[in-house]
Amino acid sequence: MSKHEMLGAPRGAKQRELACTINGEDMKLEVNGAKRLLSVLRDDLALTGTKRSCEIGRCGACMVLVDGKPINACLTMAYQCAGKQITTIEGIGAADGGIEPIQRAFLEEGGFQCGYCTPGMIISVKALLDRSPDPSEEEVEEALSGNICRCTGYGGIKRAVQRAIEWRREAP
Amino acid sequence: MLLKRESSGKRWRIRPDGLEKVTGSLAYLTDMSAAGMLYGRVLRSPHPHALILRICTEKARQLEGVHAVLTHLDVPGLNRYGIAHQDQPVFCENKVRYVGDAVAAVAAETAELAELALTLIEVDYELLPIVDDAERALLQDAPLLHPQGNILHHSQFHRGQLGSGFSACAHIVEDTYFTPRQMHTYMETEGGLFVPQEDGRLTVYSPTQHGFMDRLQLSRITAMKQERIRIVSSPIGGSFGGKDELNVQPYGALLALKTNRPVKLHHSRWESVRAGLKRHPMKISMKTGTDASGRLLAHQVRIIADTGAYATLGAEVLNFTVEHVLGPYRYEHVEVDGYSVYTNNGMSGEFRGFGGNQAIFALEGQLDRLAEKLGMDPWELRRMNMRMPDDPGPFGQPIVVTEGAMQVWNAAEASDLWQERGAPNREEEREPWLKVGIGSAFTMHGGGLGVGIPDPAGGRLSLAADGRIEAIFGYEEFGQGLLATLELMLIEQFGLAASDIRMIIGDTDLVPDSGSTTASRATSMMWKTLQNLKLPFTSQLLERAAELLGISVDKLAMGAGGIYETAGNTLLLSYKELAEAEGERISCSTSFLFPTSDTSRTGAHFLYTYAAVVVKVEINQLTGRVRVLDQYHAVAAGPVMNPQGFLGQIEGGSSMALGFTLTEDALMQQGQYMTKNLDTYLVPTIVEHRGAVTVEPIEHLPQGDSYGPRGIGEVGSVTLAPAIAAAIHQAVGIRVTKLPIEPELLQNDCAFAFAEEAVSKR
Numbered sequence: 052m053s054k055h056e057m058l059g060a061p062r063g064a065k066q067r068e069l070a071c072t073i074n075g076e077d078m079k080l081e082v083n084g085a086k087r088l089l090s091v092l093r094d095d096l097a098l099t100g101t102k103r104s105c106e107i108g109r110c111g112a113c114m115v116l117v118d119g120k121p122i123n124a125c126l127t128m129a130y131q132c133a134g135k136q137i138t139t140i141e142g143i144g145a146a147d148g149g150i151e152p153i154q155r156a157f158l159e160e161g162g163f164q165c166g167y168c169t170p171g172m173i174i175s176v177k178a179l180l181d182r183s184p185d186p187s188e189e190e191v192e193e194a195l196s197g198n199i200c201r202c203t204g205y206g207g208i209k210r211a212v213q214r215a216i217e218w219r220r221e222a223p
Numbered sequence: 224m225l226l227k228r229e230s231s232g233k234r235w236r237i238r239p240d241g242l243e244k245v246t247g248s249l250a251y252l253t254d255m256s257a258a259g260m261l262y263g264r265v266l267r268s269p270h271p272h273a274l275i276l277r278i279c280t281e282k283a284r285q286l287e288g289v290h291a292v293l294t295h296l297d298v299p300g301l302n303r304y305g306i307a308h309q310d311q312p313v314f315c316e317n318k319v320r321y322v323g324d325a326v327a328a329v330a331a332e333t334a335e336l337a338e339l340a341l342t343l344i345e346v347d348y349e350l351l352p353i354v355d356d357a358e359r360a361l362l363q364d365a366p367l368l369h370p371q372g373n374i375l376h377h378s379q380f381h382r383g384q385l386g387s388g389f390s391a392c393a394h395i396v397e398d399t400y401f402t403p404r405q406m407h408t409y410m411e412t413e414g415g416l417f418v419p420q421e422d423g424r425l426t427v428y429s430p431t432q433h434g435f436m437d438r439l440q441l442s443r444i445t446a447m448k449q450e451r452i453r454i455v456s457s458p459i460g461g462s463f464g465g466k467d468e469l470n471v472q473p474y475g476a477l478l479a480l481k482t483n484r485p486v487k488l489h490h491s492r493w494e495s496v497r498a499g500l501k502r503h504p505m506k507i508s509m510k511t512g513t514d515a516s517g518r519l520l521a522h523q524v525r526i527i528a529d530t531g532a533y534a535t536l537g538a539e540v541l542n543f544t545v546e547h548v549l550g551p552y553r554y555e556h557v558e559v560d561g562y563s564v565y566t567n568n569g570m571s572g573e574f575r576g577f578g579g580n581q582a583i584f585a586l587e588g589q590l591d592r593l594a595e596k597l598g599m600d601p602w603e604l605r606r607m608n609m610r611m612p613d614d615p616g617p618f619g620q621p622i623v624v625t626e627g628a629m630q631v632w633n634a635a636e637a638s639d640l641w642q643e644r645g646a647p648n649r650e651e652e653r654e655p656w657l658k659v660g661i662g663s664a665f666t667m668h669g670g671g672l673g674v675g676i677p678d679p680a681g682g683r684l685s686l687a688a689d690g691r692i693e694a695i696f697g698y699e700e701f702g703q704g705l706l707a708t709l710e711l712m713l714i715e716q717f718g719l720a721a722s723d724i725r726m727i728i729g730d731t732d733l734v735p736d737s738g739s740t741t742a743s744r745a746t747s748m749m750w751k752t753l754q755n756l757k758l759p760f761t762s763q764l765l766e767r768a769a770e771l772l773g774i775s776v777d778k779l780a781m782g783a784g785g786i787y788e789t790a791g792n793t794l795l796l797s798y799k800e801l802a803e804a805e806g807e808r809i810s811c812s813t814s815f816l817f818p819t820s821d822t823s824r825t826g827a828h829f830l831y832t833y834a835a836v837v838v839k840v841e842i843n844q845l846t847g848r849v850r851v852l853d854q855y856h857a858v859a860a861g862p863v864m865n866p867q868g869f870l871g872q873i874e875g876g877s878s879m880a881l882g883f884t885l886t887e888d889a890l891m892q893q894g895q896y897m898t899k900n901l902d903t904y905l906v907p908t909i910v911e912h913r914g915a916v917t918v919e920p921i922e923h924l925p926q927g928d929s930y931g932p933r934g935i936g937e938v939g940s941v942t943l944a945p946a947i948a949a950a951i952h953q954a955v956g957i958r959v960t961k962l963p964i965e966p967e968l969l970q971n972d973c974a975f976a977f978a979e980e981a982v983s984k985r
Contacts, residue, residue, distance in 0.1 A: 099254035100247020102460070104410050105492045109901040112410055140247030154245040158237045160228070161867040164875060165702025166244030167410040167460030173245060195909045199901065201408050201461050202702045204874030205912040210228075 071132045073098075074142030084130035088122075089113045091129055092139060100140035100170045104199075111198030114171035115139050121178040123197075140170035143177060153177055153215045162211030164202030172198045176212055184219055226873075226918040231866035238707040238867070239721070240458065240700065251460050252428040253414035257485035260416070261290055261330040263471075263478045264337040264488070266344050267498060268319035268326060271355070271567035271894025272366070273348035275317050280327060282343040288332040289340045291481040298477065300446030304469045306436060310369070311533035311570075313444055313473040319348070320368055320532035321567055322895060323498035330478040330486050353894045357529040357564040358506065368532065368565040375530050376538035376563040378545045380618060380824075388521030388556025392512030395521075396592040400509070400585035401961040403888035404529070405502035407574060408906050409701075411460020413499065414489030417475035424451050425476060430459035432467040432699050433739035434731045444473050445480060452476075457729030459701035463879070464573035465500050466701070467741055468535050493899045500572030501889050503528040503540055503563075507548065507585040517597045519554045519608045524585075526561035528578075531570040537563040539676070540571075542826035543669065544578035549617035550586045551628045551667040551833070552608045567894040573741065575876065576941045579668050580883060584962065587664040587945030591952065601949065602641070602663060606632055610667075612925070616831070617667075620674075620822035623930055627833030627859035628667060630921045634857035635663055635835035638919075641855070643839070644953070654981065656844040656974035659852070662949025665835035666942045669828025670743040670934040671817035676826065679738045680748035681814030684760045690799025691725040692717070696752070697737035698745045699729050703936055704868030705740070709749055711865050716753055717761070720783035723798055735812060743832065743934020744817055746864055750931045755813040763809045768796050771804050818930065832933040833859040833921075836877075836942040839914070840950040844974030847966025849885055849951060853914035854943070859921040860933040869935055874916045876939025882906045884944040886963050 069080045073096070082091055089106070092098040092115070104112035106125045113124040116138040143151050153176050156162065163169040172195065179186055179194035186194070191212050200208060228235045243249035280292040295302050295314035302316070303309040315324050327344050331337035354360045360373040367373060389395060415429025425447065431437045434454040442449040459466065471488040479486040490498070510523040526544055530537030541563040548559055590608075594601035609628050616622035635641055644661040653659070672678040682696040694713055700706050706726055713724050727733050737748065761781055768786040769776040772795055780789045785797035801809075820829040839853040856873050863869050886905040890897040898904040924930075948959040957969060 093254075094256075097256070099250065102251075102410070103253075103489070104412065105901040107492075107900050107902055110410065144246070150242070150246060157245045158241045161235075161238070161871055163241070163244055164704060164871050165410065165459065165461040166240070166249060167251065167702075169244050170247040192910045197908075199408075199410065199906055199908060201410055201463075201879070201906060202875045203871055204876070204878035204916060205907075205909045206874040206916050207871060208909065209912075 069129055069133055071134060072136045074138055082129045084128060086129045087125060088127040088129060088132055089124040092124060098139050098141050102167055102170060111171040111175060112168050114174040114198065116174060116178060119178065119181060121175050140174060143173060151177070152218045153180065156211040156215040156218065160207050160211040160214055162203065162207040168198060168200045172200065172208060176215065180215060180219060185216060226863070226866055226870045226920055234711065234866050236707065236711060236867065238704060239710050239726070240706050249458060251411055251458055252416065252430055252455065253411055253489045255416040255428055256487060257416060257418055260485040260487050261332060261482055262334040262337045263328060263330050263475055263486045264341050265325050265474050266327040266341045268315070268322055268324040270319060270348055270350055271322050272351040272353045273319050274351060275315060275319065275326065276347040276349055278326060279345040283329060283340040286336065286340050286343060288336045289329055290484065291330045291478050292327060292340065292344065293477055293481060294327045297481065298444060301443040304440050304444060304473060305533065305535055306468055307536055307539060308534035311535065321569060323570060324532065325474070328474040328478055330482050353567045355566060355568055355891065355894045357527050357566055360564045360566050361562065368567065373565045374562055375534050375565055376541050378541050378561045379559060380545055381558040382619065383556035385521055385523055385556050385558045389512050391514065392520050393515035394593060394596040395510060395512035396589055396596060397510040398588065398592065398960055400507045400588060402505050402581040402584060403883065403962050404504045404569065404891065405574065405883050405887050406496065406889045406904055407463045407465030407499070409461030409463060409465055412490040412492055412495040413466060413470040415471055415475055416485060416487050417479035418485045419479050419483050424453060425480060426453045426455065427472060427476060428455045429472050429475065430462065430466050430701070431456045432462055432701065432741050434699070434729060435697060435736040436739065437469060437472055438731050440469055441472055441476050445476055454731045455729060457700045459699060462701040463575045464741065467573050467739065468500060470499065492901065496889065496896055496899055497569070500535065500570050500574065502574040503530060503537065503571040503578065503581070505544065505581040507581060509585055509589050511589040511593060513593055513597065517599055517604050517607050519552055521556040522554045524548045524559040528561065528563045529566050529568055529571060530563045531566060531568050533570060535570065535572040537571060539826060540573065540578040544582045546617050546669065546827060547579040547582035548586055550583065551610045551665070553610055553614065568891050569889060569896065575879060576937045577742065579666070579941045580880070580944065583664065583666045583941050584944045588948060588960070591949050592958065602636060605665060616820065616828065618822065618824045618827045620820040620824055620827045622820060622829055622831060624925055625859065626925065627831065630859045630923070631665055631833045631835035631857040634919055634921060635665065635837050635855065638837055638855045640837045640839060640853055655977040658842045658844060658954040659839065660950040660952065660954025661837065661839045662946045662953055663835065663837040664942045664945035664949060666938070667831040667833050668938045668941055670747060670830045670832060671819070671828060672742050673826035673828050674819050674822055674824060678817035678819070679736060679814060680751065680817055681735055681812065682737050682749065682752040683735055683810060683812035684756050685808065685810035686764065686798065686802050687725060688802055690797060690802045692719060692723050692798060693725045693727055695727045695734050696749060697734040698749065699740040703872060704865060705745055708746055708865040708868050712750060712753055716757060718780070718782045723784060735814065738817065743936040743938065746932055747830070747934055748817065750864065751815070752813055754931070756811045760811040763811065764801065767804065767806060767809060768801055772796060830930055830933055832935060832938045834938045834942050836946040838943060838946040838950050840947055840954065842951060842954050842969050844955065844969065844971035845978055847969040849947065849964060849969065850913060851881060851947065855917045856939065857919045857921060858935060858938060860935045861924045862922045862932050863920045864932050869920060870918050872935050873918045873939035876937065877916055877943050878907050878912065880940045880943035881911060884947050884962055884964060888963050
């Protein structure tokens with residue numbers, strides 16, 4: 052048994068070159084196609100803003116944008132990322148190098164405590180507001196129902212989302 | 224005044240640790256890595272109770288890329304740990320007692336290899352009968368889990384004559400309450416990085432609530448001097464009591480020392496579930512009686528707490544429950560009998576509320592039942608029996624005088640939500656199977672560790688060489704906003720700008736031992752520390768400045784950026800200039816103990832926070848599901864140190880209590896977890912949070928009170944469950960005794976008929 056097989060890769064799987072865009076940068080990565088995106092980001096690229104928590108797609112701590120859609124990085128295989136545009140929390144921010152209004156809203160409203168769920172939460176809010184700039188309360192709930200926060204009781208998060216919506220309305 | 228951004232003005236501030244959290248740039252200790260790092264994994268028992276006949280690690284050792292395989296034979300020091308009682312094995316020698324018990328650990332070049340190595344470790348077990356029920360563990364013929372028996376701790380309290388008390392009662396209610404094995408579900412699972420240093424020291428980067436306690440315990444295990452170990456312990460992605468006890472640290476430390484390479488461990492969620500602590504499941508039987516007017520006369524309580532396989536803080540949690548089942552009420556005749564019992568179930572331990580949550584659910588349930596028997600308003604019954612400001616504490620012990628009980632009672636009574644209770648359904652038309660009710664409950668909750676338990680506190684202020692004023696504490700930031708609170712106190716009490724301040728916490732090489740960051744104590748203790756240091760530190764700074772400037776001290780004051788002339792309000796000397804001036808370094812420290820009651824009763828408290836909750840719920844009689852529509856919390860804890868943090872702690876605590884009440888139970892069968900991850904263990908999501916959480920802090924303290932702010936870290940999580948139970952009763956007439964509430968209990972056949980009728984009309 053080769054070491055490669057021992058590591059749990061499917062028989063015949065090879066280290067493949069994976070071409071994708073991560074945070075706007077074209078990347079060519081040598082990875083096993085069955086490796087999870089979460090591991091590629093955290094372990095290979097040291098992009099640790101994407102958090103590891105439940106690893107079964109329930110908590111949203113590892114949410115990233117794949118072609119603009121919010122995706123759990125723990126459920127995404129490396130091979131599924133070929134040719135995709137991936138944005139992690141490290142890639143979220145204003146064009147001038149400052150922070151996004153969503154991030155500022157979380158800061159000002161106290162929409163976090165321990166902060167471990169916050170990157171994933173902000174990614175989900177970003178995906179929501181990009182597709183629906185003026186969402187209803189139900190839409191906000193649905194968009195964030197896959198992001199668990201154990202600290203805040205969601206009050207601060209709801210206030211942050213409302214504030215981000217207001218800011219977008221004021222300055223389109 | 225209600226707590227919100229608008230009412231907080233300038234005190235509503237962006238947290239100092241905020242920017243890094245919203246940008247993802249904050250390195251949690253489980254995000255760290257090091258060159259040449261190995262990955263650690265722990266082999267745990269598949270059986271809840273078994274003898275170990277043989278452990279063979281040969282094949283695992285031979286695997287290429289595996290650098291260490293450790294068992295009990297490789298522990299240089301004490302093969303046990305535990306904050307209060309060291310009875311939990313680092314590695315089991317000859318017996319396993321629950322499915323999280325560790326048997327071996329490996330360090331390998333990749334996580335996958337480490338995982339594979341675990342499968343190559345051969346352990347032969349002989350299965351033993353499983354004790355999976357605390358009550359059964361008490362029976363004569365139950366298998367013994369520990370040589371001394373199955374009772375970890377027996378705690379009793381009595382006053383008066385229970386028999387004559389009950390015979391004088393006009394009304395007696397009796398019920399048994401069950402509470403779940405709640406899981407902390409911190410989003411960051413346990414883990415960290417363990418780095419051997421060139422000088423032979425060991426640096427541990429792993430979350431904990433008390434770095435010095437970890438250092439002491441690791442020193443016992445590794446047989447290294449404490450000073451040879453450095454614990455870096457913050458920031459933490461949530462703890463709620465769950466990371467106070469050692470978890471990955473013994474394994475990471477031993478593997479790093481053995482391999483002389485950095486080792487990383489990070490639990491998977493399932494590993495965290497099986498090995499981690501839970502809230503003690505409890506069965507609380509209560510018999511409570513009043514006279515014809517509603518005056519409480521007698522109260523009898525029996526508590527059975529399932530503490531799992533080892534002690535950790537099981538005894539201390541039980542003591543807390545025994546105190547809190549008495550609560551803020553007056554009775555002459557009281558008897559409490561509590562047992563903390565070993566089983567082969569998952570480990571129970573410290574969890575936000577510390578046994579108060581279970582107690583208050585039962586006690587407040589009794590008050591509601593008595594009110595119904597008496598035909599009285601339940602809130603009025605509470606007022607009638609409530610402790611008065613100078614009454615002693617639950618055990619009859621002297622406690623600090625406050626009007627907290629009456630203050631929160633009055634605030635809840637006056638709240639819009641409670642005023643609505645006569646007609647909770649009025650504002651909108653609902654489907655006939657949706658029923659709405661309003662309920663309330665209240666509590667007094669002890670802060671600090673209590674009598675007889677070492678509870679040190681303190682900290683240090685220094686002027687650093689670069690002109691920053693350093694605030695140095697041994698506390699930890701696990702999300703509760705400790706840094707934000709400390710920064711705000713420094714700004715307000717010393718007149719500093721945020722840019723003048725450097726806060727140093729969470730590193731045993733740099734900080735004094737300020738005691739644990741638990742028991743709602745850190746804010747109180749930081750405040751007290753600053754009170755103690757204010758005069759000596761300020762006068763040292765001003766005296767030095769006076770010498771340099773040739774102006775008398777009484778004309779100088781500290782301010783943003785430096786020393787000011789009080790008259791002209793002009794900046795005379797920056798802190799940097801002051802730091803650069805010749806002379807001994809300016810630094811002041813203080814250490815003291817958390818205030819305790821003058822009593823011999825172990826665990827009895829001296830400082831209490833009071834809280835009342837009013838809640839409005841909607842019950843769907845088709846699904847049996849409960850939805851919380853609105854919440855009001857009054858909290859009497861003295862002056863609010865940090866409005867954003869205060870609100871966040873009460874909102875967050877209430878969310879945790881919502882899960883405790885409605886969905887959360889780490890189910891076990893035959894000592895095995897049925898709920899292994901967040902697909903079956905259901906914590907509240909944003910969808911469960913309808914309506915507002917209104918928080919009203921009551922800041923007024925009696926004149927001359929020197930204790931300042933009381934803790935609020937736990938109290939938000941203790942009173943929601945009984946309030947929801949009361950609201951359910953108002954809505955559908957059903958009394959809940961078991962948490963989480965089973966939907967079947969609230970489903971109603973008539974509601975199905977209504978639903979069919981409604982559907983057929985469409």
